[in-house]
Amino acid sequence: MATTKDWSIQEVARLTGTTSRTLRHYDGIGLLPPSRIASNGYRYYDADALVRLQRILLLRDLGLGLPVIADVLGDAVTQDPGAQVSALRTHLDWLHTERDRLTRQMASVGHTITTLEEGGRLMADTMFDGFDHTQYQEEVEERWGRDAYARSDAWWRGMSEEERVAWKARTAELAADWSAAASDGMAPESAEAQELARRHVEWLSGVPGTPGAGAAPVKEYILGLADMYVADPRFARNYGGESGATFVRDALRIYAAHVL
Amino acid sequence: MATTKDWSIQEVARLTGTTSRTLRHYDGIGLLPPSRIASNGYRYYDADALVRLQRILLLRDLGLGLPVIADVLGDAVTQDPGAQVSALRTHLDWLHTERDRLTRQMASVGHTITTLEEGGRLMADTMFDGFDHTQYQEEVEERWGRDAYARSDAWWRGMSEEERVAWKARTAELAADWSAAASDGMAPESAEAQELARRHVEWLSGVPGTPGAGAAPVKEYILGLADMYVADPRFARNYGGESGATFVRDALRIYAAHVL
DNA sequence: CTTGACATTGACGTTGCGTCAACTTCTACC
DNA sequence: GGTAGAAGTTGACGCAACGTCAATGTCAAG
Numbered sequence: 001m002a003t004t005k006d007w008s009i010q011e012v013a014r015l016t017g018t019t020s021r022t023l024r025h026y027d028g029i030g031l032l033p034p035s036r037i038a039s040n041g042y043r044y045y046d047a048d049a050l051v052r053l054q055r056i057l058l059l060r061d062l063g064l065g066l067p068v069i070a071d072v073l074g075d076a077v078t079q080d081p082g083a084q085v086s087a088l089r090t091h092l093d094w095l096h097t098e099r100d101r102l103t104r105q106m107a108s109v110g111h112t113i114t115t116l117e118e119g120g121r122l123m124a125d126t127m128f129d130g131f132d133h134t135q136y137q138e139e140v141e142e143r144w145g146r147d148a149y150a151r152s153d154a155w156w157r158g159m160s161e162e163e164r165v166a167w168k169a170r171t172a173e174l175a176a177d178w179s180a181a182a183s184d185g186m187a188p189e190s191a192e193a194q195e196l197a198r199r200h201v202e203w204l205s206g207v208p209g210t211p212g213a214g215a216a217p218v219k220e221y222i223l224g225l226a227d228m229y230v231a232d233p234r235f236a237r238n239y240g241g242e243s244g245a246t247f248v249r250d251a252l253r254i255y256a257a258h259v260l
Numbered sequence: 261m262a263t264t265k266d267w268s269i270q271e272v273a274r275l276t277g278t279t280s281r282t283l284r285h286y287d288g289i290g291l292l293p294p295s296r297i298a299s300n301g302y303r304y305y306d307a308d309a310l311v312r313l314q315r316i317l318l319l320r321d322l323g324l325g326l327p328v329i330a331d332v333l334g335d336a337v338t339q340d341p342g343a344q345v346s347a348l349r350t351h352l353d354w355l356h357t358e359r360d361r362l363t364r365q366m367a368s369v370g371h372t373i374t375t376l377e378e379g380g381r382l383m384a385d386t387m388f389d390g391f392d393h394t395q396y397q398e399e400v401e402e403r404w405g406r407d408a409y410a411r412s413d414a415w416w417r418g419m420s421e422e423e424r425v426a427w428k429a430r431t432a433e434l435a436a437d438w439s440a441a442a443s444d445g446m447a448p449e450s451a452e453a454q455e456l457a458r459r460h461v462e463w464l465s466g467v468p469g470t471p472g473a474g475a476a477p478v479k480e481y482i483l484g485l486a487d488m489y490v491a492d493p494r495f496a497r498n499y500g501g502e503s504g505a506t507f508v509r510d511a512l513r514i515y516a517a518h519v520l
Numbered sequence: 521c522t523t524g525a526c527a528t529t530g531a532c533g534t535t536g537c538g539t540c541a542a543c544t545t546c547t548a549c550c
Numbered sequence: 551g552g553t554a555g556a557a558g559t560t561g562a563c564g565c566a567a568c569g570t571c572a573a574t575g576t577c578a579a580g
Contacts (some may be wrong), residue, residue: 005429007436010557015439017501020558025537040545041559047428058494062372063365066536085376092369099362105323106355112322113348168307169265176267179275237317241277270526280527285568300576301528326567 006036006046016053023053031070032056064091174203178248179240188250197255200248219260226252266296266306276313283313291330292316324351434463438508439500448510457515460508479520486512 009020026032027043032052034043045053052073059069064087072087159167177196186193201222226249229235236245269280286292287303292312294303305313312333319329324347332347419427437456446453461482486509489495496505 005433007432008558011436014443015436015498015500017497019537021537021539024559029536042545043558047425047432050432051428054494054497057497058372060536061493062369085373088369088373088376092366092373095362095366095369099359099366102355102359102362106352106359109322109348109352109355112318113345113352116345116348165307168311172267172307172310173265176271176275183274233321237277237314240275268527279569281568281570284528289567302576303527 006044007050009034009043009045012045012050012053015050016057018057026053026056026066029066029070031066031073062088062091063095064088171203174199175238179244182240182244182247186247188247189254193247193251194255194258197251198259200252201255201260219256222252222256222260226256266304267310269294269303269305272305272310272313275310276317278317286313286316286326289326289330291326291333322348322351323355324348431463434459435498439504442500442504442507446507448507449514453507453511454515454518457511458519460512461515461520479516482512482516482520486516 007015009023012018013020013023023032023034023043023045027034032049035046035049036044038044055073056069059072060066064072068087068091072084074083174196178200181193181196204222204225229239229245230242230249233242236242239245239248267275269283272278273280273283283292283294283303283305287294292309295306295309296304298304315333316329319332320326324332328347328351332344334343434456438460441453441456464482464485489499489505490502490509493502496502499505499508
């Protein structure tokens, strides 16, 4: 007597706005088995299956993963309402962190865009360089005057290809030595670290546009850079991440205090 | 004379905070080929490669995909700064829409949580149902009094399993007919659509707790529901998505105006 | 010469299906 | 009853960006 009508896979797909492939997938992973399988292998779904499908689609729209959905929906018998709420709470937390991450990324992208635009064509091949100190154009200009950047850029452009390769290699070598020292657990006040700091200052002095270029760079300049190494991931990555950059900063601070 | 020093894959990995697997992957997809491959097949990277890697990692941190990065970074020769900016702008737009999506999802999840909590245990097996009108507990209670929900819930719980299956099937059948009619492009004022509207009202009258249950449901109740079908995706899905729900709403409006 | 650290190339797993491909079955018309 | 066309079936690959074995070859050091 009960009108146990059921529907073919395509009908269900149209009804719920999904596709037959999705339904077969849900069957494949055991999330939603059809209520009946005809002798020819065709899948048919009854009202109960439709109910379950509605729940699945709702949770999916909320952003939950299929394994989680299978978990909270249970084996069609384990209906625990508390589990649903706690799962949704966990999911809400995850959404929060994800959105925060996107927000931070948007800020970074926006900042990078303005930097690229302000620097314009000049920055084109030095930005992102990771080796050329002109990376920090903004900060340098703010503190040391606008022409400092232009001078260093001219210096870079005046070099031959061979000179540039050599300079890059020297720069990378210095960074590599810093990274190695940091990951070795070396102390910032140790003789080796201080020798690295000396090389670092020497390296900086080789860049025109650097305050005090040719002679000893200005103390405040060094300290400012040291802080930037830690604060800006673009630099930090050069020295083995934030921990490495912190090591560099500490070593440079000690060196500056004693020598400069 | 040029100190063309280079580094092994592991050294580069430690230097830049990635893994050797990543570097091999970048080689595999042609994004960052090593500058030198020894006779034994070992990969070595020079300063230029490190520069390129820095750029890659920076863009990756900004959330760009590897194909996009390969595109804007070019074939190590095609250095177009304008392409970088426009790519970043496109990416920024994408980040915007993504964040908006997450925000909306968070609102939905939050709403669902409070609904589940308020309904508590009672809602457990009717919520998400997609067929039981007690879905719209909140709205129903607001407009028609708190006991309306309790009455319909009691009615549901009083049914035998067999009765429930039959009820669900009948409900699903109605929804299926609506969906089919909508996707057939039927006119809301057509006789067939109006017959569906009649069945719909009849179906609603079978639920105790419905205003005017047993007799003809109240006109405003029907119109309110019709609007909800369109506004709330949980209902819309039952009638073949938003377009289907709109069809249902229009047909019900016409029916209510003429008959009720 | 052996050991241990580090290198190599496959190849599978992840998320949620889309998208062929090859084949069978149902429905309808003549 | 035959046949076309719609609709069903089961594989299996593809995507993004690597992580993670697995099996094996090399290099530096004792």
